[in-house]
Amino acid sequence: MEVQVSDDADALLAIDAIDGSPNSEYVDTSGNAIAIDISSVEGGTGLNDQALTIIQDLLKITNQGTQNVYVWAEGLPTDPRVAFGSQASSQIQNAGTGQGENQVDVNPAGSGGAFSTNSNLDPNDIDDNEGSGGEEAAPLLAPGDYVDVEAFASGDLSGLDFGGTITINAVAEDDV
Amino acid sequence: MKRRNFVLGLGGLAGTGTLAMGTGAFTSVSADRQVAVEVAGDNSALLRMTPVVHRIEGSEPATVQQNDDGLLEVDVTQGGATGVNADAVTWIGTSNYEQQSAWVDVEDDNIDWINDHTYTPRAAFGVENRGTQDYELTVGYEYAGDPGASEIAFHIYDGAAPAFGAGSPSTYGQVTAENSVTVPDGGGQDSFDLGKRIFASIAVDTTGGSTDDDLSGTLTISAETA
Numbered sequence A: 001m002e003v004q005v006s007d008d009a010d011a012l013l014a015i016d017a018i019d020g021s022p023n024s025e026y027v028d029t030s031g032n033a034i035a036i037d038i039s040s041v042e043g044g045t046g047l048n049d050q051a052l053t054i055i056q057d058l059l060k061i062t063n064q065g066t067q068n069v070y071v072w073a074e075g076l077p078t079d080p081r082v083a084f085g086s087q088a089s090s091q092i093q094n095a096g097t098g099q100g101e102n103q104v105d106v107n108p109a110g111s112g113g114a115f116s117t118n119s120n121l122d123p124n125d126i127d128d129n130e131g132s133g134g135e136e137a138a139p140l141l142a143p144g145d146y147v148d149v150e151a152f153a154s155g156d157l158s159g160l161d162f163g164g165t166i167t168i169n170a171v172a173e174d175d176v
Numbered sequence B: 001m002k003r004r005n006f007v008l009g010l011g012g013l014a015g016t017g018t019l020a021m022g023t024g025a026f027t028s029v030s031a032d033r034q035v036a037v038e039v040a041g042d043n044s045a046l047l048r049m050t051p052v053v054h055r056i057e058g059s060e061p062a063t064v065q066q067n068d069d070g071l072l073e074v075d076v077t078q079g080g081a082t083g084v085n086a087d088a089v090t091w092i093g094t095s096n097y098e099q100q101s102a103w104v105d106v107e108d109d110n111i112d113w114i115n116d117h118t119y120t121p122r123a124a125f126g127v128e129n130r131g132t133q134d135y136e137l138t139v140g141y142e143y144a145g146d147p148g149a150s151e152i153a154f155h156i157y158d159g160a161a162p163a164f165g166a167g168s169p170s171t172y173g174q175v176t177a178e179n180s181v182t183v184p185d186g187g188g189q190d191s192f193d194l195g196k197r198i199f200a201s202i203a204v205d206t207t208g209g210s211t212d213d214d215l216s217g218t219l220t221i222s223a224e225t226a
Helices: A022-026
Strands: A013-016 A035-037 A053-063 A069-074 A083-086 A146-153 A161-172 B028-040 B047-051 B064-066 B072-074 B089-092 B103-105 B119-121 B125-129 B136-143 B151-158 B171-175 B181-183 B197-205 B217-224
Touching: A013 A161, A013 B028, A022 A053, A053 A069, B047 B064, B047 B072, B047 B217, B136 B151, B136 B171, B151 B181, B171 B181, B171 B197
Parallel strands: A035 B028
Antiparallel strands: A013 A053, A053 A146, A069 A161, A083 A146, A161 B028, B047 B125, B064 B072, B089 B197, B103 B119, B125 B197, B136 B181, B136 B217, B151 B171, B151 B197
């Protein structure tokens, strides 16, 4: 048995900044594992309060494995909320507005589909097959598919000072 | 009891040079990653909105300030006044923004601009692009109450000094309840590129109005990629 550990960009679940994206400034890819910092960019020190901020083209997460996987993030701050969404530029298997689908391309110019558990995603029903109606499924990635991830926040952000660990999950379609 | 040493041999990693991506089967991956994000007052946020303060005049326009939540706020009841004068035009920030005399040297304001600049106009407030790229900036206004016959207008212009030559400063028009103003992206001299500053002077026109007029409302400032 051979097991190797790879940098994020080369792993089975590739997690990387997006080439050519100005918002890659928020992503530190210098180590083995990427890190995101939206508080230390030149000039601006943080998000405007009482404003809608969307940071697109933040991450590209690619399925470099051999089977379909649902991919999502958890652990982002809820109150005040900063969430991740899936962008229309993603290549996924379940784009759409119906049950079990991810609303990634409903509004290409604006906020995309659900990607973090504090967006329109039920952490106990990641594939949205329980028919609650209000949520979406996480993006479903076939081998070679990818999801382009944006961050968004709005409304009252007073007190927001989040420094912590989020978890990016990928689970085989059949095991959700 | 004998101790046993287990030597876990790592076999030769044959063919590492040909190890193709997309050849691994996995059932699940859970990867923890660090994220830092915080909120900032308007004066230091990604889209910076700041009152313009002039040392040369000893005080800022008292009607424009950052409130306790760090939000830019215009309040004409600051300093004891209960409102602007009726049947008059009141300016917050200079009305003479196109003229040399309206500008002060860099040493005479106390705004910590990102980029070097030569002059700061005596504006009511400024908006600075502290993000990561060029944006299109749109400014609009919506009344909360009934303005009656009175009107508020935000005159929008950039920080280029008249000394820069004809066409300086660039002016973008007036924001009213009926008319929003857009500062383009695209990298031209007039565009809202990274580090660019845009200023506003406010004209409150109560000509023909009454003291019942309410000009309060919400200014919406949007910076978006086209």
